Amino acid sequence: PSAGRLRGKHVLVTAGPTHEPIDPVRYIANRSSGKQGFAIAGALAALGARVTLVAGPVTLPTPAGVDRVDVETARAMAAAVDSALPADAAVMVAAVADWRVSDAAGQKIKKEENSPALALVENPDILAGLAGSAQRPRLVVGFAAETEQVIEHAIAKRTRKGADWIVANDVSGDVMGGDANTIHLVTATGVESWEKLAKPDVARRLAERIADAL
Numbered sequence: 001p002s003a004g005r006l007r008g009k010h011v012l013v014t015a016g017p018t019h020e021p022i023d024p025v026r027y028i029a030n031r032s033s034g035k036q037g038f039a040i041a042g043a044l045a046a047l048g049a050r051v052t053l054v055a056g057p058v059t060l061p062t063p064a065g066v067d068r069v070d071v072e073t074a075r076a077m078a079a080a081v082d083s084a085l086p087a088d089a090a091v092m093v094a095a096v097a098d099w100r101v102s103d104a105a106g107q108k109i110k111k112e113e114n115s116p117a118l119a120l121v122e123n124p125d126i127l128a129g130l131a132g133s134a135q136r137p138r139l140v141v142g143f144a145a146e147t148e149q150v151i152e153h154a155i156a157k158r159t160r161k162g163a164d165w166i167v168a169n170d171v172s173g174d175v176m177g178g179d180a181n182t183i184h185l186v187t188a189t190g191v192e193s194w195e196k197l198a199k200p201d202v203a204r205r206l207a208e209r210i211a212d213a214l
Protein backbone atom coordinates (compact mmCIF):
# COMPACT_ATOMS: atom_id res chain seq x y z
CA PRO A 1 0.00 0.00 0.00
CA SER A 2 1.40 3.41 -0.99
CA ALA A 3 0.89 6.53 1.09
CA GLY A 4 -0.67 8.76 -1.58
CA ARG A 5 -3.28 6.41 -3.04
CA LEU A 6 -6.18 8.73 -2.20
CA ARG A 7 -4.53 12.04 -3.06
CA GLY A 8 -6.98 14.39 -4.76
CA LYS A 9 -10.01 12.51 -3.40
CA HIS A 10 -12.50 13.96 -0.94
CA VAL A 11 -14.03 11.46 1.50
CA LEU A 12 -16.83 12.24 3.90
CA VAL A 13 -17.09 10.29 7.16
CA THR A 14 -19.79 10.45 9.85
CA ALA A 15 -19.00 9.11 13.30
CA GLY A 16 -20.20 8.99 16.87
CA PRO A 17 -23.74 9.17 18.22
CA THR A 18 -26.23 11.99 17.90
CA HIS A 19 -27.87 13.63 20.90
CA GLU A 20 -31.51 14.56 20.58
CA PRO A 21 -32.62 17.07 23.22
CA ILE A 22 -35.52 16.41 25.57
CA ASP A 23 -34.91 19.73 27.31
CA PRO A 24 -31.77 21.85 27.79
CA VAL A 25 -30.19 19.30 30.16
CA ARG A 26 -31.44 15.91 28.92
CA TYR A 27 -31.18 13.98 25.69
CA ILE A 28 -31.74 10.62 24.02
CA ALA A 29 -28.87 8.98 22.19
CA ASN A 30 -27.47 5.79 20.74
CA ARG A 31 -24.50 4.06 22.31
CA SER A 32 -21.39 4.87 20.24
CA SER A 33 -17.83 5.70 21.20
CA GLY A 34 -16.91 7.09 17.77
CA LYS A 35 -13.67 5.07 17.82
CA GLN A 36 -14.25 3.13 14.60
CA GLY A 37 -15.37 6.15 12.58
CA PHE A 38 -12.49 8.30 13.82
CA ALA A 39 -10.03 5.53 12.99
CA ILE A 40 -11.48 5.30 9.46
CA ALA A 41 -11.18 9.06 8.97
CA GLY A 42 -7.55 8.89 10.10
CA ALA A 43 -6.74 5.92 7.86
CA LEU A 44 -8.24 7.68 4.81
CA ALA A 45 -6.21 10.82 5.55
CA ALA A 46 -3.09 8.68 5.93
CA LEU A 47 -3.64 7.54 2.32
CA GLY A 48 -3.71 11.17 1.21
CA ALA A 49 -7.46 11.83 1.01
CA ARG A 50 -9.00 15.13 2.02
CA VAL A 51 -11.30 13.95 4.78
CA THR A 52 -14.32 15.74 6.23
CA LEU A 53 -15.32 14.09 9.50
CA VAL A 54 -18.80 15.01 10.70
CA ALA A 55 -18.68 14.01 14.35
CA GLY A 56 -21.44 13.65 16.89
CA PRO A 57 -20.67 14.38 20.54
CA VAL A 58 -17.64 12.27 21.49
CA THR A 59 -14.48 12.93 23.49
CA LEU A 60 -11.89 11.85 20.95
CA PRO A 61 -8.95 13.76 19.46
CA THR A 62 -9.22 14.72 15.79
CA PRO A 63 -7.04 12.37 13.69
CA ALA A 64 -4.09 13.98 11.89
CA GLY A 65 -4.96 15.66 8.61
CA VAL A 66 -8.74 15.46 9.09
CA ASP A 67 -11.20 18.40 8.83
CA ARG A 68 -13.71 17.96 11.64
CA VAL A 69 -17.22 19.39 11.91
CA ASP A 70 -18.88 18.84 15.31
CA VAL A 71 -22.65 18.41 15.52
CA GLU A 72 -25.16 17.36 18.18
CA THR A 73 -28.34 16.24 16.46
CA ALA A 74 -29.23 14.06 13.48
CA ARG A 75 -30.66 17.04 11.64
CA ALA A 76 -27.47 19.01 12.17
CA MET A 77 -25.46 16.00 10.99
CA ALA A 78 -27.59 15.77 7.83
CA ALA A 79 -27.04 19.49 7.15
CA ALA A 80 -23.27 19.19 7.72
CA VAL A 81 -23.08 16.22 5.35
CA ASP A 82 -24.95 18.22 2.74
CA SER A 83 -22.62 21.20 3.14
CA ALA A 84 -19.53 19.01 2.75
CA LEU A 85 -20.55 17.76 -0.73
CA PRO A 86 -19.35 17.02 -3.32
CA ALA A 87 -17.34 14.00 -2.23
CA ASP A 88 -15.84 11.03 -4.06
CA ALA A 89 -16.83 8.63 -1.31
CA ALA A 90 -18.82 8.66 1.92
CA VAL A 91 -18.47 6.33 4.87
CA MET A 92 -21.39 6.65 7.24
CA VAL A 93 -20.32 5.20 10.55
CA ALA A 94 -22.41 7.37 12.87
CA ALA A 95 -24.94 5.73 15.16
CA VAL A 96 -27.68 8.21 14.38
CA ALA A 97 -30.65 8.36 16.74
CA ASP A 98 -33.67 7.06 14.84
CA TRP A 99 -36.04 9.44 16.64
CA ARG A 100 -36.01 12.88 18.16
CA VAL A 101 -38.39 14.45 20.65
CA SER A 102 -40.96 16.23 18.52
CA ASP A 103 -41.25 19.29 20.77
CA ALA A 104 -38.18 19.59 23.00
CA ALA A 105 -38.82 21.77 26.05
CA GLY A 106 -37.12 25.17 26.10
CA GLN A 107 -36.72 25.02 29.89
CA LYS A 108 -35.68 22.16 32.15
CA ILE A 109 -38.69 19.91 32.76
CA LYS A 110 -39.52 19.87 36.47
CA LYS A 111 -40.28 16.67 38.36
CA GLU A 112 -44.00 16.66 38.86
CA GLU A 113 -46.43 14.07 40.06
CA ASN A 114 -46.83 12.65 36.58
CA SER A 115 -43.82 11.60 34.56
CA PRO A 116 -43.71 13.41 31.22
CA ALA A 117 -44.63 11.52 28.04
CA LEU A 118 -42.26 12.02 25.13
CA ALA A 119 -43.66 12.22 21.62
CA LEU A 120 -41.03 11.05 19.14
CA VAL A 121 -40.70 11.74 15.42
CA GLU A 122 -38.42 9.96 13.00
CA ASN A 123 -35.08 11.53 12.10
CA PRO A 124 -33.89 11.80 8.48
CA ASP A 125 -31.92 8.78 7.29
CA ILE A 126 -28.68 10.48 6.32
CA LEU A 127 -27.22 7.48 4.49
CA ALA A 128 -30.34 6.78 2.45
CA GLY A 129 -30.73 10.48 1.68
CA LEU A 130 -27.15 10.78 0.45
CA ALA A 131 -27.38 7.58 -1.60
CA GLY A 132 -30.47 8.93 -3.35
CA SER A 133 -29.26 12.48 -3.83
CA ALA A 134 -28.29 14.26 -7.03
CA GLN A 135 -24.81 14.74 -5.52
CA ARG A 136 -24.38 11.08 -4.63
CA PRO A 137 -20.71 10.22 -4.06
CA ARG A 138 -19.40 7.54 -6.40
CA LEU A 139 -18.89 5.14 -3.47
CA VAL A 140 -21.37 5.14 -0.58
CA VAL A 141 -20.53 2.91 2.37
CA GLY A 142 -22.88 2.26 5.28
CA PHE A 143 -22.43 0.41 8.52
CA ALA A 144 -24.74 -2.10 10.14
CA ALA A 145 -24.41 -3.11 13.77
CA GLU A 146 -26.25 -6.38 14.23
CA THR A 147 -26.54 -8.94 16.99
CA GLU A 148 -28.02 -11.79 14.92
CA GLN A 149 -28.37 -12.82 11.26
CA VAL A 150 -25.63 -10.27 10.65
CA ILE A 151 -25.01 -10.98 6.96
CA GLU A 152 -28.68 -11.38 5.99
CA HIS A 153 -29.59 -8.07 7.60
CA ALA A 154 -26.64 -6.32 5.96
CA ILE A 155 -27.53 -7.60 2.49
CA ALA A 156 -31.09 -6.30 2.93
CA LYS A 157 -29.81 -2.99 4.31
CA ARG A 158 -27.49 -2.46 1.33
CA THR A 159 -30.44 -2.55 -1.05
CA ARG A 160 -32.86 -0.69 1.19
CA LYS A 161 -30.47 2.22 1.76
CA GLY A 162 -29.04 2.36 -1.76
CA ALA A 163 -25.48 1.92 -0.47
CA ASP A 164 -22.69 0.34 -2.52
CA TRP A 165 -21.19 -1.44 0.46
CA ILE A 166 -22.36 -2.29 3.93
CA VAL A 167 -19.77 -2.94 6.59
CA ALA A 168 -21.59 -5.37 8.84
CA ASN A 169 -20.40 -5.36 12.39
CA ASP A 170 -21.21 -8.30 14.64
CA VAL A 171 -22.00 -6.60 17.96
CA SER A 172 -23.22 -9.71 19.76
CA GLY A 173 -20.06 -9.67 21.95
CA ASP A 174 -18.39 -6.72 23.70
CA VAL A 175 -17.80 -4.50 20.65
CA MET A 176 -19.64 -1.40 21.89
CA GLY A 177 -16.92 0.93 23.14
CA GLY A 178 -14.45 -1.93 22.79
CA ASP A 179 -11.31 -2.06 20.73
CA ALA A 180 -11.98 -4.82 18.17
CA ASN A 181 -14.57 -5.56 15.50
CA THR A 182 -15.69 -8.62 13.57
CA ILE A 183 -16.58 -7.39 10.08
CA HIS A 184 -18.36 -8.76 7.02
CA LEU A 185 -17.98 -6.51 3.97
CA VAL A 186 -21.15 -6.78 1.86
CA THR A 187 -20.83 -5.52 -1.73
CA ALA A 188 -22.81 -6.00 -4.95
CA THR A 189 -20.73 -9.05 -5.77
CA GLY A 190 -20.65 -10.86 -2.47
CA VAL A 191 -19.65 -11.04 1.16
CA GLU A 192 -16.13 -10.96 2.52
CA SER A 193 -15.68 -12.01 6.15
CA TRP A 194 -12.68 -10.57 7.96
CA GLU A 195 -10.99 -12.07 10.99
CA LYS A 196 -11.54 -10.24 14.26
CA LEU A 197 -9.41 -7.10 14.03
CA ALA A 198 -8.52 -4.13 16.20
CA LYS A 199 -10.50 -1.04 15.12
CA PRO A 200 -7.42 0.71 13.62
CA ASP A 201 -6.76 -2.42 11.53
CA VAL A 202 -10.37 -2.49 10.32
CA ALA A 203 -9.92 1.17 9.40
CA ARG A 204 -6.70 0.59 7.46
CA ARG A 205 -8.13 -2.37 5.55
CA LEU A 206 -11.31 -0.49 4.67
CA ALA A 207 -9.32 2.59 3.56
CA GLU A 208 -7.25 0.40 1.22
CA ARG A 209 -10.43 -1.13 -0.20
CA ILE A 210 -11.87 2.34 -0.78
CA ALA A 211 -8.65 3.35 -2.57
CA ASP A 212 -8.98 0.22 -4.76
CA ALA A 213 -12.56 1.21 -5.64
CA LEU A 214 -11.82 4.85 -6.42
Ligand code: C5P
Pocket residue numbers: 014074092093094095096097098123124125126127128141142143144145
Ligand atom coordinates in the same frame (compact mmCIF):
# COMPACT_ATOMS: atom_id res chain seq x y z
O1 C5P B 1 -30.84 1.53 9.77
P1 C5P B 1 -29.57 1.50 10.54
O2 C5P B 1 -29.49 2.57 11.60
O3 C5P B 1 -29.21 0.15 11.09
O4 C5P B 1 -28.45 1.83 9.45
C1 C5P B 1 -27.13 2.03 9.80
C2 C5P B 1 -26.46 2.83 8.74
O5 C5P B 1 -27.24 3.93 8.33
C3 C5P B 1 -25.17 3.44 9.23
O6 C5P B 1 -24.31 3.60 8.13
C4 C5P B 1 -25.64 4.77 9.78
O7 C5P B 1 -24.59 5.72 9.84
C5 C5P B 1 -26.68 5.15 8.76
N1 C5P B 1 -27.78 5.98 9.28
C6 C5P B 1 -27.89 7.31 8.89
N2 C5P B 1 -28.95 8.07 9.33
C7 C5P B 1 -29.88 7.54 10.14
C8 C5P B 1 -29.79 6.19 10.53
C9 C5P B 1 -28.72 5.45 10.09
O8 C5P B 1 -27.02 7.79 8.15
N3 C5P B 1 -30.90 8.31 10.56
